[in-house]
Amino acid sequence: MRRAAVLGVGQVSAAGSGVDALRESLGAGPTPADWVADRATGFSGRIPVLRARVEGMERHVEPRVLRRLDPFSQRFVLAAKHAIADAGAAWDDSIRNGIVVATGFGPLATGFGFHDSIIDEGDGFGSPTLFSSSVHNAPASSMSTVLGVRGPSLTLTRFQHAWASAVQEAIRWLCAGRVDRVLVAAGDEYHETAGYGLLHLGGWSEEGRVSPLAFSRCSYVPGETAVVLVLGRDGDPVAPKAWIETPTAVRADGGLPSPSDDPLFLGAKGILREGASYRSLARGRSVAAFASVWGCNPTSDAMDAVAAIVALRDGEIRDASYAGDSDPGVVAWPSGRGAFSAVECVSVDGSGRGFALRISRADAGSEA
Amino acid sequence: MRSEVVVTGDGAIAAIGRSVEACMESLYAGRAPVPRADSLPTTLAVPPPVFAVAGEIEIASRRPLNRTSRLALHALREAMDRGWGGRLPVDASRVGVCMGTTVGSAFNDEDWYAAFRRGRDPGIDSLTLFLGNELSEVVAESVGADGPRATVVNACASGTDAVGIAASWVAEGLCDVAIAGGADALARYPYLGFSVLMNCSKEPCRPFDKNRKGLNLGEGAAMLLLERGDDARRRGARVLGRVAGYGSCADAHHPTAPHPDGRGLRAAIREALDGAGIDRAQIGFVNAHGTGTNENDRVEGRVFSDTFPPELRVFSTKAYTGHTLGAAGALEAIFTLRNLADGRVPASAGFETPDPECRIVPTRATTPVDVRAALSTSLAFGGSNSALIFTKGSAA
Numbered sequence: 012m013r014r015a016a017v018l019g020v021g022q023v024s025a026a027g028s029g030v031d032a033l034r035e036s037l038g039a040g041p042t043p044a045d046w047v048a049d050r051a052t053g054f055s056g057r058i059p060v061l062r063a064r065v066e067g068m069e070r071h072v073e074p075r076v077l078r079r080l081d082p083f084s085q086r087f088v089l090a091a092k093h094a095i096a097d098a099g100a101a102w103d104d105s106i107r108n109g110i111v112v113a114t115g116f117g118p119l120a121t122g123f124g125f126h127d128s129i130i131d132e133g134d135g136f137g138s139p140t141l142f143s144s145s146v147h148n149a150p151a152s153s154m155s156t157v158l159g160v161r162g163p164s165l166t167l168t169r170f171q172h173a174w175a176s177a178v179q180e181a182i183r184w185l186c187a188g189r190v191d192r193v194l195v196a197a198g199d200e201y202h203e204t205a206g207y208g209l210l211h212l213g214g215w216s217e218e219g220r221v222s223p224l225a226f227s228r229c230s231y232v233p234g235e236t237a238v239v240l241v242l243g244r245d246g247d248p249v250a251p252k253a254w255i256e257t258p259t260a261v262r263a264d265g266g267l268p269s270p271s272d273d274p275l276f277l278g279a280k281g282i283l284r285e286g287a288s289y290r291s292l293a294r295g296r297s298v299a300a301f302a303s304v305w306g307c308n309p310t311s312d313a314m315d316a317v318a319a320i321v322a323l324r325d326g327e328i329r330d331a332s333y334a335g336d337s338d339p340g341v342v343a344w345p346s347g348r349g350a351f352s353a354v355e356c357v358s359v360d361g362s363g364r365g366f367a368l369r370i371s372r373a374d375a376g377s378e379a
Numbered sequence: 380m381r382s383e384v385v386v387t388g389d390g391a392i393a394a395i396g397r398s399v400e401a402c403m404e405s406l407y408a409g410r411a412p413v414p415r416a417d418s419l420p421t422t423l424a425v426p427p428p429v430f431a432v433a434g435e436i437e438i439a440s441r442r443p444l445n446r447t448s449r450l451a452l453h454a455l456r457e458a459m460d461r462g463w464g465g466r467l468p469v470d471a472s473r474v475g476v477c478m479g480t481t482v483g484s485a486f487n488d489e490d491w492y493a494a495f496r497r498g499r500d501p502g503i504d505s506l507t508l509f510l511g512n513e514l515s516e517v518v519a520e521s522v523g524a525d526g527p528r529a530t531v532v533n534a535c536a537s538g539t540d541a542v543g544i545a546a547s548w549v550a551e552g553l554c555d556v557a558i559a560g561g562a563d564a565l566a567r568y569p570y571l572g573f574s575v576l577m578n579c580s581k582e583p584c585r586p587f588d589k590n591r592k593g594l595n596l597g598e599g600a601a602m603l604l605l606e607r608g609d610d611a612r613r614r615g616a617r618v619l620g621r622v623a624g625y626g627s628c629a630d631a632h633h634p635t636a637p638h639p640d641g642r643g644l645r646a647a648i649r650e651a652l653d654g655a656g657i658d659r660a661q662i663g664f665v666n667a668h669g670t671g672t673n674e675n676d677r678v679e680g681r682v683f684s685d686t687f688p689p690e691l692r693v694f695s696t697k698a699y700t701g702h703t704l705g706a707a708g709a710l711e712a713i714f715t716l717r718n719l720a721d722g723r724v725p726a727s728a729g730f731e732t733p734d735p736e737c738r739i740v741p742t743r744a745t746t747p748v749d750v751r752a753a754l755s756t757s758l759a760f761g762g763s764n765s766a767l768i769f770t771k772g773s774a775a
Contacts, residue, residue, distance in 0.1 A: 053498055106628060106646055117532070122485055125572065126492050134422045134571055142572035143635045143760065147484055147532035152761030155629040161643065164629040164763055165540065168484050168532045170513050176529045180544070183551065189650075204486070204506075207495060211503040 015182045016251035017370070018192070019098025019241035021090040022317045024305040025061035025234055028068070029093040033304075034321050037329045041303035044219040044232050051206030058206045059219030061234035061306030065089060071096075072157070080144070080153050083118035083200050086237035087150035088157050091194055094239040095158070100249045104159030109190040110151045111181045112166040112197065113173035115309020117147035119202040154194060154239075162190045172358070173197065174313040175258040175366035182257050185244050192247070197313035198237035205233060216281060221307060223279035223300035224337030226290045230281030234306015238313040240320075253320045256369045263288035263363035267296075273351050274299055274328060274344045276319055278312035278358030278365075288363040290338060297344040299328055312358035319354035319370045383608030384546045385772060387616040388462015389713045390454035393599030393700040394430035398457055402699075403717050406725040407745050411699045414583055414595045419570055427579035429565055430597030430701030440521070443508055447483035448517045450600035450706070451562035455518060458558070462604040467522060468556060468614060474524035475554035477545035478514040479537030479561035480705035484530065487568040518558060518602075526554040532705075534759035535668070536627070537561055539708025539767055542603060543625030549605050556610075561709040562600035569704060570596055576635065584671030584702075585729035586695035587680060587741045594670040597701020601709035603716075618772035620716040623657070623752065626650025630762030636674055641682035643764035644756065648686060651766040655752070659687055662768070663750020664724050666715045668758045669695020669741070670702050671729065675758055680737030694742040698729035708757040712767055715755045719771050723747050 021029065025044075026036035036042060044059035051058060063086055068077065071092040077085055095102045102108075125141040143149075148166035155164050163184065167176050174197045181195035209215050209231065216222070216230040223230070243249060259268050267275075277300040279289045305314045322328045328344050328351075337343060352372045359365030389399050394412050396402035405411075414428035436449040444452070459465050467474055486509045494501040511517075515528040527548060531537045538561030545559035573579050573596065580593035611618055628646035630638035637644070652659055665687070667679050683693055696714055703710055718724045727741035750771075757765045 050495060050498060053500070104631070110629070114532075117485060122568075123492065125568070126489060127496070129489075129571055130493055130496065134567075135424065135574070137571050137575045139572075139575045142575060145485075145572075146481065146534050146760050148534050148759070148761040148763065149634065151533075152629075152634055152763075155631045155762060156633070159631050161629055161631045161646065163627040164533070164761070165544075165627070166532045166761075168513075168530050169515065169528075170510060176527075179527070180529070183547070183553075187547075187551065204492070204495065208503070208506050208510075212506070 013182050013186050013257040014254050015185050015242040016245060016247050017240055017253040017255050017320055018243045018247060018249045018251060019094040020252060020317055020320050021093030021097060021239045022314065023063050023065060023086040023090045023237040024314060025064060026304050027064045028089055030097055030321060033317060036304050037301065037318060041220045046219065049203035049206055051203045051210055059215060059232045060201050061232055063235035076157055081118060081121045083121055084144065084150045084153035087196055087198055087239065088153055090237040090239040091154050091158060094241045098241045098249055102158060106161040107191040108160045109162035109184055109193045110154055110160050110164045111177045111193060111195045112151045113177035113310050114147055114168055115170050115173060115199050117168065118145050118149055119200055119205065121145045123202055123204060170309050171360040172366055174310050175368065178255065178258055178368060181242050185242060191244065193242045194239050195242055196239040197310035199308035199310050200235045201233045209233065213282060221281045221302040222336040223277060223281055223302045224341050226286030226338045229283045232306045234308055234311060236305050236308060236311050236314050238317055251373045253323050253373050254371045254375055258366040258368045261357060261365050261367045263291045263359050267292065267367055271355065273353045273355055276315045276354055276356045278315050278356065280307035284361040285359060288359045292357055293341055297342050299344045315356040316368060316370060319356055322354060323370065323372045382550050384549045384605055384622045385608045385611050386603050386619045386622065386716055387606055387611050388458040388604035389619060390457030391601045391710055391713050392432060392450055392453045393703060393710060394432055394597055395699045399713060406696065406699060406714065407723060409726045409728060409745060411728040414701060419565055419567055423574060425581050427574060427581050428595055430595055431565055432598055442511055445508055445512045446564035447480060447562050448512045448514065450564060450598065451514060451518055452521055454560065454600040454602045455521065458602040458604050459522065471523050471525040473526055473555040475526040475545055475548045475557035476515045476519040476524050476528040477531065477541045477557060477559050478518055479531045479541035479708060480514045480563055481532060481534055481537060482563045482566045482569060482704060483514050484532045487566050489567060514562060524558065533763045534761055535704055536708060536757035536759035536763045536765040537705040539757040539765040540627055542622065542709055542712050543627065543765065543767055545605055546622040546625060549607055556606040558602060559605055560600065560602035561706040563598060563704040563706045565596060565598040578672050580671060583729060584698050586669035586671045586697050586727060587676050587734060587737050587739065588730045589732040589734035591671045591673065591676060593672050595701045597703045599700060599703040599706045599710055601706055601713050603709065603712060620719055620772040621770045622767065623770045624651035624655030624768035626654065627765040630764065632762050635760050637678045637758050641678040643762060644682050644758060647764040647766040651768045655768040657752055661752050662687055662691065662754050663748055664692040664753050666711045666755040667693055667695045668756050669697055671697060677736045679756065680739040684738035692724055692742055692746060692748060693739050694724055694727035711755045715753050716769050719753050719769060722749055
């Protein structure tokens, strides 16, 4: 078993920013979506979007720093600031700290902003600022510069499972002694081209709410998320908030690697072609799914890890986000039930392949 | 590296050649293709020239492929044939795939987007083509690999990082063998982006030359087959060389410019040397990132000058291939391995006049070398710096 200590947690999403905001939103149930009229529908209809809320960002990130960053990178820097504050330890400018970022589409809006500048102004007059911020590794670069992270910096992309790949690399670095601490991060943002893709390739929730446990219908709502975990090695002077293990490959038709009574957090996003896989994984387990709180994107499964850490810290799982809206036979984790020492977060794609990420309580035993 | 990782197959395609042999022949002959200004459509008054791969790239595939994927699969086919006889040497679940790219990771269909902006219905073909061409998936699917996979998007260092990460997977036992590499096709998006940043030269690039004026973009792909040394010898495989060390460190300085003292590059080289367990004096030559931009070459030259003995040979191959972005690190890794095996390094094409600011004088002609170890470096947007150390292989 290879694992790392979760020293701090930060997030930015429709649930607000920071762990406390997420905790509050998890208790409040589904987050109301913004209904956006954009070119994806030719302005004839509206798309529900769970936009990231970044109110009060200036309290955490200096305005002179914010001015230099595009909104995509701003969310990562804010999430990183929250995670470091949550760790409660001084963050050194160090070559022994690293960054791993996962993203599906990178800075989508910034990239299309550069396209806009070319189309509007001509080939020779594109915006250099937008271009340099539109590379996928811009958030890693921004976090590195703002926080003085001088160790390895890696950005990974996949349209599915990028988060699992990032966690795997981060834990590998720690176990190999390459770094002392890692900011492992994930995030994606909304752009109207994504809305157009949804319009033609799968659709979205007519109610503007993800129903992740209603496996037989499409209830996708695009969302914007940025997650940062501060990971350290076993023995880090900062007390762990939880432990996170190397992700394990799973197949929906083969079940999960080991039977367990621990709650199962499903990364279900209301995508119809994934429903059968999640239904299969949920069989015989008590499950929870929270995409209605933060919405859906290629790396939104990272938010499940944050929710799991919150649940383990609080000793309870709040269930309001899926109540009364699930497939027959699905057993939701009972509200208020305690007595769990670990959470398994599972995310699969349309082919039924995916990853399980086990996160356990801070007082779980030392590594064998 | 925890255990010996060797390269047993390689494949490459770039403007300089459509196979590793063709590339090496041109490099040693000093035949740098002339980059052309008419390869990409543009309204720029003076379009910077680029290095395009000539001719079609035919790949049989059930999946519709974009140009980046076709370049990748072309190089993969060569590597698979040379190294593994065209088939996986181990169970598919033990085969890792780690790819580097930049252009291949972003949706760049300008015509589609322009129509979309005008409120027209541009259709989904372009979107589905993009979504169906995630590079590590394409490569894994084409050979049936089912082990760990990742697509690295560390800008211009992506190919170097992909090789380093895949080698680490093999060394640590995450998989038994791995396919590592990178690919990128020419596209207007980075072309116009580098142009507005004033990074593109209107002439053929001149890495490390006092009168250098910037980079030329290129396109290409490179693939390396990696496995543990013991396994390769047991199979009787031909060992092209070893991935002995890998390092990667951030500058934490600026979105596009390298740290003026090369802070991250120095640290990456140090990590690679430590991993390889060799002294800096044992590095016989460096295949530099050497883009031909003012800052990159100045910083790299200073770091090499400070770090290595004065007799170190340095060269850049960018004037043969152009800057192939996500493919560059993998392509240059193959060149470095082949240079070690062949006992010679190419002339640093485009170089004429030394620049005191760079503090190094790169190779002026194909030069014999008899060394055991060599370094390949990459610097990237976002302040990423990566270094790979290769050592000579030996016959099975």
